[in-house]
Amino acid sequence: MIVVVPANGPALVDLRQVSLTYRVGKEETLALADATLSIAKGEFIAVVGPSGCGKSTLMKLVTGLLPPSSGEVHVRGEKVVRPIKGVGMAFQNPTLMPWRTTRDNILLPLEIVAPHKQQFRRKRAEYAARAERLLASVGLGGFGDKYPWQLSGGMQQRSNLCRALIHEPEIMMLDEPFGALDAFTREELWGIMQLLWLERRFTAVLVTHDLREAVYLADTVYVMSRRPGRVVMTKRIDIPRPRTLETTFEPHFVDIVHALRERIHQEHA
Known part of the structure; x- marks a missing residue:
């Protein structure tokens, strides 16, 4: 077990010897065992590892979508005992509603998340302006x-990030948000993220x-x-x-990626 206290401030998120067992009928699967880590307020962390190692399970535990065993x-x-507030989430599939405009897709969280939903009609113009500022910040002004079907895959994922941020969450959960994109679009979105x-x-x-993605974006992997x-x-x-694509070719960056890859390969041995 590795206990890590972040160097840049007190912990916002603490996992303390967390395990999770999935039960289907009489079968049990231990997905996560004795996981202990801390995430500081404002820290960007990345979680990598072999397929099926519990990376996404970890996110569900942090957000309270699953209780630990x-x-x-x-x-x-x-202590987290129910789904927490103040979370934005972005997944590999943007899941934009095809019958809503890009702006209205981005505004959706404000229609359903308190306290915004109670004042959405009254503040709609203000919220729409917020959405436009977000769109402009990711290169989608105008x-x-x-509609989503009028946007490329990369543009849809930028819109997805805007939707995750529109309610100004304290915590962002990013579950392989760039995994389905081509290499050039993915690298462009690293910079935007x-x-x-x-x-x-x-x-x-x-x-x-993507280990390069993890090292490019994270404070801690x-x-x-x-x-x-x-x-x-x-x-x-x-x-x-700020890191750039040129940074990814520097020897120190490459050495970190190789060290992470070697450790993951040991898990396959």
Whole structure:
């Protein structure tokens, strides 16, 4: 078990010896075992590891979507016993509603999340302006009236990020949000994601199979073992920001990626 206290401030998220067992009928599967880590407020972490190691399960535990079988999850100093508030989520599939414009897709969280839903009609113009500012920040200014089917995959994923951020969440959960995109679009969105984080300083948890992506975006990368998932390596990324694509070719960056890849390969041995 590796216990890591973040170097840049008190913990916003604490997992303390957390395990999770899935039960289907009489069968039990230990998905996560004795996971312990801390995430500081405003920190960007990435979680990598073999397929099926519990990376996405970790996110569900942090957000309260799943209760741990043992151990405790604390967010903002309080034990998590139900789904927490103040979370934005972006997944590999943008899941934009095809009958809503890009702007209206982005506004959707404000229609359903308190306290915004109670004042949505009264503040609609203000919220729409917020959506337009977000769109402009990701290079989609003027696309608010377009429908998802009129956007490329990369543009849809930028819209998805805007939707996850519109209610100004304290915590962002990013579950392979760029995994389905081509390499050029994916790398472009790394830069956009970094810029959004530098401007807003939300706490981010990124699950990814792309080690370059993890090192480019994260302050800390956690490597998980094969199932049952355990944290087996923690790597602080001591590369100055803002990072660029040129950064990914620098020897120190490449060395970090190789070290992470070697540790994951050991899990397959």
